[in-house]
Amino acid sequence: MSEAYFQRFEDIQPKEIFPGYLARLIHTPNNTINFLDVEAGGPVALHHHPHHQCSFVLEGSFEMTVGDETQVLTPGTFALIPSNVPHGGRALTKCRILDIFSPVREDYK
Amino acid sequence: MSEAYFQRFEDIQPKEIFPGYLARLIHTPNNTINFLDVEAGGPVALHHHPHHQCSFVLEGSFEMTVGDETQVLTPGTFALIPSNVPHGGRALTKCRILDIFSPVREDYK
Numbered sequence: 033m034s035e036a037y038f039q040r041f042e043d044i045q046p047k048e049i050f051p052g053y054l055a056r057l058i059h060t061p062n063n064t065i066n067f068l069d070v071e072a073g074g075p076v077a078l079h080h081h082p083h084h085q086c087s088f089v090l091e092g093s094f095e096m097t098v099g100d101e102t103q104v105l106t107p108g109t110f111a112l113i114p115s116n117v118p119h120g121g122r123a124l125t126k127c128r129i130l131d132i133f134s135p136v137r138e139d140y141k
Numbered sequence: 142m143s144e145a146y147f148q149r150f151e152d153i154q155p156k157e158i159f160p161g162y163l164a165r166l167i168h169t170p171n172n173t174i175n176f177l178d179v180e181a182g183g184p185v186a187l188h189h190h191p192h193h194q195c196s197f198v199l200e201g202s203f204e205m206t207v208g209d210e211t212q213v214l215t216p217g218t219f220a221l222i223p224s225n226v227p228h229g230g231r232a233l234t235k236c237r238i239l240d241i242f243s244p245v246r247e248d249y250k
Contacts, residue, residue: 037207037226040218060221061193062171062243084170090199098146109149112169117146132241134171 041067049140050076052123057140064137070094070127078120083133085113092127096120150176158249159185161232166249173246179203179236187229192242194222201236205229 044056049066052074058065064083070092078097087096089105096105098119105111113119153165161183167174173192179201187206196205198214205214207228214220222228 035221035223037210037222038205038212038214038218038220042217058195058219058221060195060241060243063195063241065195065241086167086169086172086174096147101146103147105147108151109147110167111147112144112167113146114144130239132169132172132174134169134243 047140050074055140057137059136059141062135064133064140066129066131066133066137066140068127068129068131070123070129072123072126075122076120078118080116080118081133081137082115083135083137084115085111085119086132087111087113088130088132090128090130092129093124094127094129095122095124156249159183164249166246168245168250171244173242173249175238175240175242175246175249177236177238177240179232179238181232181235184231185229187227189225189227190246191224192244192246193224194220194228195241196220196222197239197241199237199239201238202233203236203238204231204233 047055049055052071054069056067088110094105098113099117155163158164161180163178165176197219203214208226
């Protein structure tokens with residue numbers, strides 16, 4: 033991606049990072065910002081990574097597990113996932129999700 | 142804000158950071174994430190800060206200037222603002238904006 037100040041989502045090549053999870057990834061110096069379009073039912077198994085993660089459900093409902101806690105996330109709620117804490121979940125409906133990782137997800141480049 | 146995994150936007154005390162700009166701020170170890178409700182017409186004078194900033198217009202239209210470039214941001218576009226580059230703008234309509242800063246905005250705590 034160029035370093036232009038202004039960018040368009042349509043210029044980002046989508047990437048299927050899990051089955052049913054279409055990612056549009058933006059890498060900045062210190063973060064990876066991921067706008068995800070998720071199909072209903074799509075489960076993500078518990079996994080973990082050293083990156084801190086914040087997850088926002090912009091549209092839809094997503095049942096998320098973080099550590100030993102499970103909640104249904106909607107646009108009124110969000111999750112803060114510390115480094116290396118296992119997390120996963122499933123889309124109760126079609127969702128639009130925003131994940132913010134720190135530092136950059138080099139594995140998504 | 143507590144360190145609970147799951148949080149609610151309604152538990153965040155809104156803060157008017159510029160006239161007509163109502164911020165809901167989330168501070169993580171490395172970022173400040175700001176969900177802004179902006180009134181139509183609200184101008185922000187050119188300013189700069191050492192933090193890298195990404196700006197997404199989730200709803201509405203916002204005319205933004207970064208350096209010597211000006212564009213109207215809508216949900217299909219976004220801005221990447223490097224450290225110390227002057228930026229500002231005005232809301233052409235009522236807007237919902239997401240700003241992601243790195244590192245944390247200690248001045249917003």
